[in-house]
Amino acid sequence: PAVLALAAMAGVTAMTVARPPRVAIVTTGDEVGGGGAAGIVDSNGPFLGGFCAALGLECTRTHAEDDADALRRVLAGHAAEIVVTTGGVSAGDRDLVPRIAAELGFGTIFHQVAMQPGKPVLLARRGERFLVGLPGNPVSVLATAHLVLLPLLQRLMGRGASPWLELPLAVPWQHRGLRQLFLPARLVPGGIAPVRWNGSGDLIAAAAADGLVDLAPGSDHAAGAMVRFLPYVGQTIGERGVMPERVGRG
Known part of the structure; x- marks a missing residue:
């Protein structure tokens, strides 16, 4: 608001602004949200929804099971500038996100970082779209959201990075x-x-x-x-x- 006031005072009638990026959150895993004793309540989706809301961003939330075709359909169906996945980025047989992202044309910027928590984190890009693959454990999601997702969102929003x-x-x-x-x-x-x-x-x-x-x-x-x-x-x-x-x- 202060910048708008200053622009008005200076007689500026047109300004270049950044449109807030669209964000799609995709949680993954057969065990997440399932019923019975083996079911795990999804905490990553609500966290990331609140994370985006705190930045003034709207987001959509969907879930994909550990199935290549299902994950491919979900990821291909989003038009958001940033797709954020949770889980499925490590080295197990059911960690499908890196492979499906590559099949959809996303080029890997980095995958696996010497950090704790959050080592399996993935960042990939296709044109003007980004895929941020966060690990599945809740504190890993929290950490990598602040360390990887946040700087990307701030850059696309035309903001400076949060200072340490x-x-x-x-x-x-x-x-x-x-x-x-x-x-x-x-x-x-x-x-x-x-x-x-x-x-x-x-x-x-x-x-x-x-x-x-x-x-x-x-x-x-x-x-x-x-x-x-x-x-x-x-x-x-x-x-x-x-x-x-x-x-x-x-």
Whole structure:
């Protein structure tokens, strides 16, 4: 609104704007949404729907079973600029998204990244359309949505990327893994504190956090060490009533 006011004051009568991209969310997996003891309630679809809504974007949501023909029909039937899938991007027999995407003419930009959580993530492109293949585990979806999907959406919307903040760790922390770790973390007095979690299915830990902290493989951080922190989409720094004393932009 402030930019529109400034343009009007300057006598500008026409402006170049970016049309919000259309987003299609496709959850996959025979086990998702099924009945009985083996059925898994879909949390990825509601999360991604809320994620898009927080950015002011509308989206559609569909589901595809672990069947090549069914997945091909669903992916081919969308005209959205961005198709976001969940699940089916790893190396199993039923991980069909990379193969079907290639059959539909999407060229792979990258597939599998040395990160935790979210290693199997896929990004592919066909002309002006993108396919973002997120893993199936809920915290992996949350992390890769912020790290891969969000920058793409912001670019297509004509916005700058969300800035990473430089914040002090409120507690010492070690990361002995071999991949870059993007760990859910909370704002607390004195900085941020990583949330102890039980893997990429631990939505309770992720929901208790305010964003993601970036920790390098084999790193050892003392309390007070400055680390990079990305707030969740829709999350305002200090929203929970805590404002770290030292905040910088990375």
